Structures are given as C-alpha cells and as structure tokens.
Amino acid sequence: MSKDRDEVARVLGELATLTEIDEGSPNAFRVRAYQNAQRAVEGLGEDLSGMSAGDLAEVKGIGKSIAARIREYLDEGTIAKLEQLREKHPKGKLALLKIPGLGPKSVQLLDDELDVTDLEGLAAALEDGRVAELPGMGAKTVENIERAIAQLGLTSKDQRVPIGTALPVAERILRVLRDVPGVADLAYAGSLRRFREDIGDIDVLVASEDGAPVHAAFLAMDEVERTIGSGDTKTSVVTRDGVQVDLRVVPPDSFGAALVYFTGSKAHNIRLRQRAIARGLLLNEYGLVRKPIEDEDAGDEPEQDVASELASGDLEVVASASEREVYAALDLPYIAPELREDDGEIEDADGPGLPDLPTVADLRGDLHDHTDLSGDGRESLEDLVEAVAARGLSYLAITDHAEDLRMNGVSREAMLEQRRALRELEQRRGDIRLFHGAELNIGADGSLDYDAAFLAGFDWLVASVHSHFSRPVEAQTARVIAAIRHPSVTAIGHLTGRKLGRRPGIELDVEQVLDAAAETGTAIEINAALARLDAPATVIREGARRGVTFVISTDAHAIDELDRARFGVAQARRGRLDKARIANTWELDRFEAWIDGIRG
Numbered sequence: 001m002s003k004d005r006d007e008v009a010r011v012l013g014e015l016a017t018l019t020e021i022d023e024g025s026p027n028a029f030r031v032r033a034y035q036n037a038q039r040a041v042e043g044l045g046e047d048l049s050g051m052s053a054g055d056l057a058e059v060k061g062i063g064k065s066i067a068a069r070i071r072e073y074l075d076e077g078t079i080a081k082l083e084q085l086r087e088k089h090p091k092g093k094l095a096l097l098k099i100p101g102l103g104p105k106s107v108q109l110l111d112d113e114l115d116v117t118d119l120e121g122l123a124a125a126l127e128d129g130r131v132a133e134l135p136g137m138g139a140k141t142v143e144n145i146e147r148a149i150a151q152l153g154l155t156s157k158d159q160r161v162p163i164g165t166a167l168p169v170a171e172r173i174l175r176v177l178r179d180v181p182g183v184a185d186l187a188y189a190g191s192l193r194r195f196r197e198d199i200g201d202i203d204v205l206v207a208s209e210d211g212a213p214v215h216a217a218f219l220a221m222d223e224v225e226r227t228i229g230s231g232d233t234k235t236s237v238v239t240r241d242g243v244q245v246d247l248r249v250v251p252p253d254s255f256g257a258a259l260v261y262f263t264g265s266k267a268h269n270i271r272l273r274q275r276a277i278a279r280g281l282l283l284n285e286y287g288l289v290r291k292p293i294e295d296e297d298a299g300d301e302p303e304q305d306v307a308s309e310l311a312s313g314d315l316e317v318v319a320s321a322s323e324r325e326v327y328a329a330l331d332l333p334y335i336a337p338e339l340r341e342d343d344g345e346i347e348d349a350d351g352p353g354l355p356d357l358p359t360v361a362d363l364r365g366d367l368h369d370h371t372d373l374s375g376d377g378r379e380s381l382e383d384l385v386e387a388v389a390a391r392g393l394s395y396l397a398i399t400d401h402a403e404d405l406r407m408n409g410v411s412r413e414a415m416l417e418q419r420r421a422l423r424e425l426e427q428r429r430g431d432i433r434l435f436h437g438a439e440l441n442i443g444a445d446g447s448l449d450y451d452a453a454f455l456a457g458f459d460w461l462v463a464s465v466h467s468h469f470s471r472p473v474e475a476q477t478a479r480v481i482a483a484i485r486h487p488s489v490t491a492i493g494h495l496t497g498r499k500l501g502r503r504p505g506i507e508l509d510v511e512q513v514l515d516a517a518a519e520t521g522t523a524i525e526i527n528a529a530l531a532r533l534d535a536p537a538t539v540i541r542e543g544a545r546r547g548v549t550f551v552i553s554t555d556a557h558a559i560d561e562l563d564r565a566r567f568g569v570a571q572a573r574r575g576r577l578d579k580a581r582i583a584n585t586w587e588l589d590r591f592e593a594w595i596d597g598i599r600g
Contacts, residue, residue, distance in 0.1 A: 005044055006172050007222055010241075011073055011082065012038040012066070017094055018085035024105045036061040039378065041070070043560045049074055077222060091242065092118025100148045100469075100503045101141060109134060123149070144470065148504065160198035161243050162501030164530040167192060169243050170202050172223060177247075180217045182208045184252040189262035193337045195570045197500055197533055201244035203262050211249035218247050254286050256322035261285035267342035268335075275330050275346075287320030288329050338574040358552070358579035360566050365395035365584040365591065368439065368462050368493055368525060368553030369562075373418055374400040375408030378558040381421060385432065387559040394588050395433040397460040398422060402449035404441045405466060412454060419457075433588055435459035439493060444468040444475070446482025448489070455488040460595070462525065462553075464493035465506060473507040480513055484522045490595060491523040491551055494534040502531070510539055511546075518547040521598035523583055526552045526575075528568025529561075540575025549594075550577060551584050 016034035023030060040061030041048070048056075048070070056067035069079050095118065096107045110116040113134055114125050122145075125131045132142045170188040177186055183206055187193065190203035206214050215235045219227060228236035228244070235247045250258045261269060261284060276283040281290055319325035324334045332349050336357055339345040348354050370377035371384055377400065379387070388396045400418070403409040410418075419436045426434040437460035440448045448455065448463060455461060463483040471479075483489055495513070496505025517524050524543055527534045532555070535543070540550065552568035554561055572582060579585045583594060 005041055005048060006168060006175075008048055008070055008073060009038050009041045010168070010172075011079065012041060012070070014240075015069075015079070015082055015085070017097065018082070018089050020104045021089050021093055021097070021107055022085060022104075024108060025103075033063060033066060037063075037066045037070070039558060039560075043558070090117045092121075095119055096122060098502045099145060101144045106136070109136075119149075160200055161241075162531075163192065163195070163197050163199065163533070164500055165241055166199045166202055166243055167530060169223065169239055169241055169245070170204065173202075173204055173218070173221065173245065173247075176221055177204070177206055177214060177217060180208075180214050182210050183214060184208060185255050187259060189259060190264060193263045194265065194340055195338045195574045197536070201246060204245060204247045205255070205258055205262055206247065206249045207252040207255035208249055209251060214249050215247065250285070252321070253317075254320050256324075256326055257283070257287040257320040258285045260323050260326050263337050263340060265341050268340040268345070271342055271346050272326075272330060275332075279330070281318060281329075282315075283326070283330075288318045288326050289315040289320075290318055336573055338570060339576060355576050355578040356580065357573045358569050358577070358582055358585060360569050362579050362582075362585045363393065363552060363565055363569070364587060365393050365397070365433075366554055366556070366562065366565070367397040367435075367437075367460060367491065367551050367584055368399050368527070368555045369396060370400050370439075370555075370557045371398060371418075373410055373414060374557070376401075376557055381418065382425060384556075384559065385425060385429070385434065387562060389429070389432045391562060393432065395435065395584075395591065397435040397437040397462075399437040399439045399460070399462050402438045402440045404443070404449040405439075409441075409449070410438070412450065433592075437461055437490075439464055440483075440489070441466050442479055442483045444471065444479060446479040448483060448486060452488070455486075458488065460491075461489050462491045462493040463489045465497040469497060469503070469506050471506070473509060476506045477509040477512055480508060481516045484513070484516045484520055487599060489522055490598060491525050491553075492517070493525045493553070494527040494529075494532050494555070495524055495539065496534050496536065498534055498536075499531050500533065505534065505536075510542060514539070514543045514546045514548050517543070517549075521549060521594075523549045523551045526550055526568050526571050526577075526582075528552060528554045528564040528566075528571070530564065530567050533567065533571045535575075537571060537575040540572060540577050544575070544577050544581055548581070550582050552582055553584075 012034050016031050016038060019028065019034060020031045040059050044059065053067045053071040056062050056070050057064045069081065073079050093107055093111065096102055097104065110122065114130055116122050116125050126142060126146055131137055132139055170192055174186055174188065177183060185207040187205050188202060189205050191199045192202055208214050211233060215230060218235055219230065223239045224237045225240045226238050228238065233249055236244060238244050248262065273283050276288060281288055319329040327334050333354065335345050335349055335354065345354065366388060369384060371379055371381045381398065385396060400410050401408045403411055415438065422434050422436050437458050440461055440463040442448065442463050442465050465480070480492065484492060496508065498505030524535055526540065543550065550572065552565065552572055554564040554568065556562045556564065583591060
C-alpha cells in the first residue's frame with residue numbers, strides 16, 4: 001500500500017520536532033529544513049511512490065539529504081535517523097514542548113538534570129521544588145508553567161486531543177479505507193464530526209457488507225502504533241500521534257442511523273430517542289424502527305437491543321440509510337453535526353428555525369493572507385493571487401505583517417512598493433478585487449504599527465495580539481478595545497491568540513470586547529487555522545447575539561493553506577452563526593460599502 005502525501009508529511013513533522021529537541025533550538029538549520037520539506041510535501045500529489053530521490057530533490061523546499069530520507073521511508077517504511085531520535089527522546093518529551101515557557105533547551109535540561117521525560121515526571125518535579133532550582137528557571141517560571149499546564153488540562157485524567165492533531169489523522173484513515181473493495185460509505189463521527197476543539201478519541205464509521213478487509217486495511221496502516229482490540233464489527237487502535245481510533249463497520253442500510261448515533265452528542269441523542277418513543281418508535285444505531293402493534297409497549301425501553309429482531313425481519317424499519325431520512329421521520333429538518341449538543345437546536349428546528357449556516361461555497365473573499373514579503377510567507381504576490389482567483393473568489397486582502405513584528409515585519413517603504421505592485425497586478429488581471437492591507441500588532445498598551453496617516457492609506461487592516469499573553473484581564477481587554485476603536489482597523493485577527501493544545505488565549509472581558517465591536521462595526525475574525533479556530537465558538541455565538549459582524553479568514557502563508565477555509569466555516573457553524581453575519585459572504589459591492597461605512 002502506497003504511503004500518501006500526508007503520512008510522509010507527518011513523519012517529516014516528527015523529525016522536525018525531535019530534531020528541535022536534539023539541537024536545542026526551533027531555529028536550527030535542520031529543524032527549518034524538515035519544516036520546509038514538510039510544507040513542500042503537503043503541496044504535492046497524494047501518491048509519492050513514483051517519485052525518485054532525484055525527483056523529490058527538485059521540489060522547492062526539499063534538499064538532496066531529505067529527499068533520500070523520504071525515499072527511505074517510502075521503500076522501507078521507516079527512517080533510520082527517525083528511529084534513532086525516537087529512542088533518544090521518548091514520546092513524553094514531545095508533550096513537554098506543548099507547554100508555553102518550555103522550549104527545546106528547557107526540555108533537554110529537565111531530562112539531563114532531573115531525568116524528567118514526561119508530564120507526570122514534570123508535575124512531580126514542580127511539586128517538590130526541583131524545577132525551581134534549575135538554572136534559568138526560578139519561582140516565576142515555575143508559576144507560569146504550572147498555570148499553563150492547568151489551563152491546557154495536560155494533567156487531567158480525561159486527556160483530550162486537540163482537533164489539529166485529530167482531524168488530519170481521521171482524514172488520512174478515511175483516504176486509505178475509501179479504496180478498500182466493498183466500502184459503500186464512510187465518515188468520522190463523534191465529537192470530531194461535531195467539530196469540538198478537542199476530542200477524546202476518533203470514531204470512524206464504515207458501511208460495508210464485508211468488514212474483514214476493512215479491519216485488515218485499518219490494522220495495516222503505518223498510522224497504527226498498537227492494537228487495543230479487534231473483532232467482527234469493531235477495531236480499536238492507538239496511532240503514532242497517541243490518538244485512540246475506534247473503527248466500526250455497519251451494513252450499508254444502517255449507515256445513516258449509525259452515523260446519527262455515533263456522532264452524538266449523547267444529550268442530543270437522548271432527545272431524539274425521546275422524540276422517537278413519543279411517536280411509537282425506537283431509535284438506535286441500527287435504525288429508526290416500529291414494533292408490531294402487539295409489541296408497542298416495548299417502546300418504553302429505548303436502549304433495547306433490537307439487532308436480532310431486525311435481522312429476523314420482525315421490526316419495520318422506518319428510516320436507517322441516511323441521516324436526513326432519520327430526522328425527517330422524527331418530523332425534524334436535518335440538523336447539522338456542529339449543532340448537535342442539545343443546546344437549543346431541537347427547539348429551534350421545531351420552532352423558529354435553525355440558522356442559515358455558511359458553506360465554503362458561500363465565501364466571496366479571503367481577508368487575511370501573507371506573501372513572501374512577510375518573513376513567514378512562502379508565496380509570491382502573483383502566485384497567491386492566481387491561486388485565490390482559481391478558487392473562484394471575488395476579492396482578496398493581502399495582509400503581510402507590519403513593521404513591529406520582530407523578524408517578519410515589513411517596512412513602510414516595502415509596503416508602499418507592494419501596494420504599487422498589487423495595483424498593477426489587479427489592473428492587469430481584471431478578474432479579482434485586491435485590497436492592500438496589513439496585519440498589525442496590538443501592543444501591550446493597545447498601540448499599533450505605523451502612524452495614523454500611514455494606516456489610513458491601507459484598504460483593510462487586521463489587528464492581532466502576538467505578545468504579552470499573561471497580562472491581567474483588564475489590561476488585555478483595554479488593549480483589544482483600543483484597537484477595535486482605531487478608525488483604520490477593519491478586523492481583529494485571532495481574538496484570543498490561542499494555539500489549541502499549546503497555548504491558552506489571553507483572558508478578556510468578552511462582553512465588553514463584543515459590545516465595542518458591535519458599536520464600531522469592526523469585524524471579529526474567525527481564524528481558520530486548525531491550530532487556532534479563533535474566535536472560539538462560544539464567543540461567536542455571543543457575538544451574533546450582540547450584533548457583531550464576523551469574517552472567516554484562512555490566515556494563509558502558503559497556497560495549500562487556502563484550503564483552511566473549510567475549517568473556518570465549520571467553526572462558524574459550531575458557533576451557530578448565520579451566514580448573513582459573515583461579511584465575506586457578501587458580494588463585492590456590498591462588502592466595499594460596508595468597509596466605507598465602518599472607516600467613516
């Protein structure tokens with residue numbers, strides 16, 4: 001079985017992380033080389049098996065040495081250097097890197113001096129004071145590490161996995177299983193399908209009359225590190241990313257009912273089962289069924305196992321093949337997975353109606369994108385615009401980092417030169433409206449890059465927090481509101497600055513922030529990067545109630561990251577956001593009139 005692009009990219013990412021620990025710096029040459037190669041591979045086709053080492057070395061971002069290692073992995077199923085690093089640096093050390101305040105040097109120091117190589121060992125060393133005695137640590141650093149561990153829930157018994165880790169795993173598994181003979185349909189389910197920002201484990205559901213080849217293909221994946229258990233209908237494994245995956249194979253005729261059941265949430269399913277009982281029906285993973293008249297009193301047992309009776313034909317199946325059939329038979333419109341939390345969605349479906357949720361096709365523009373003028377961007381202006389136009393969008397904002405961002409910031413002179421090039425490109429192409437913008441840095445006191453006169457010359461300005469994450473809530477709220485009230489700022493980017501599983505966001509008085517945004521018209525961004533999904537769904541929902549306008553932005557630094565739009569859309573849907581409140585679903589004329597209105 002060929003190893004697809006994403007599996008090779010995952011391995012290169014692991015090499016980068018392990019090398020970061022080994023060399024003690026995220027900026028080491030080899031670390032950057034692996035990261036560049038990972039991004040390059042992500043931009044290639046699905047199947048790399050036909051590419052020689054020479055072919056791979058010709059790809060921008062992949063050198064000869066890494067090309068040889070990719071070929072080694074394709075041929076041998078592993079890389080000798082990777083196995084050496086895995087042996088030298090146990091998996092627990094990778095988890096330590098997720099903690100803000102612990103870099104690769106600190107992680108290695110903990111190993112060398114205290115023999116701490118995992119979260120459990122770190123917790124013990126923090127508690128007994130050994131960490132505070134290490135050079136460069138001290139009481140304040142220990143306090144910050146302890147706070148970060150608590151905020152990220154890293155020592156919780158109910159460990160959850162960030163969606164940025166879980167979703168790529170699930171999608172890689174689906175790509176493999178989709179090609180298994182006899183597979184009629186498949187999907188991931190559970191909290192991942194509901195687009196929760198963290199998950200307990202991954203549920204994969206496959207419709208097939210013959211489960212044996214599906215289970216065999218699943219167990220044969222390079223993704224799998226160890227097997228927990230395997231039977232005729234269910235197989236459970238743990239992947240190399242440390243995620244538990246439960247695979248279930250169901251008959252095609254039951255796929256819809258099973259997808260409703262295993263998507264959940266539990267509270268939503270209980271409401272559906274109660275609704276079924278009130279109609280003389282039973283609902284479980286096999287289907288929505290009606291008992292014969294003489295057995296209708298059995299409807300009082302919603303958890304009853306009816307599998308054998310279904311097989312014998314004793315039950316009338318009302319709906320089972322598709323989710324829409326199941327909801328329709330319960331006198332409900334289809335309820336999107338992102339809404340299924342028993343948080344008013346059934347009442348809305350029964351009464352005033354569900355929100356008109358956005359889809360990727362509804363987006364008309366992208367409003368936060370970086371070129372190679374930013375130190376962290378990887379595409380030329382021309383290539384990025386071409387890729388966006390090819391996706392059918394009508395407008396695009398180029399928002400390279402402003403001058404105050406260390407390493408990646410852009411000077412005034414370079415910004416003006418880009419503006420000239422952008423205007424020429426827009427006129428030459430004639431098929432897409434280009435807004436010249438910047439991503440500004442919100443300083444600790446709410447100040448922004450450049451002066452007011454220079455800022456007024458931009459078409460679109462995103463202001464974001466990139467530093468000073470530990471300030472008190474009052475100070476954080478004041479700095480963000482100051483940016484919201486600036487006359488040239490059109491949107492606030494990644495509102496809390498969080499990185500899921502790695503860094504908690506800043507603490508804000510959310511109601512004050514949203515009220516200021518509603519008053520000024522300044523948009524709140526839904527950042528579509530899977531590691532951010534910022535603003536959080538709870539903030540989106542509250543913002544919608546207060547009349548805030550939102551935008552969905554990819555924050556793309558490379559062409560392949562434009563595909564993040566689907567994550568931003570899913571986050572908006574989880575926030576129950578009607579597409580009418582999303583400015584970049586509007587046609588260009590309305591969008592431009594809105595900008596003119598909020599900039600006064």
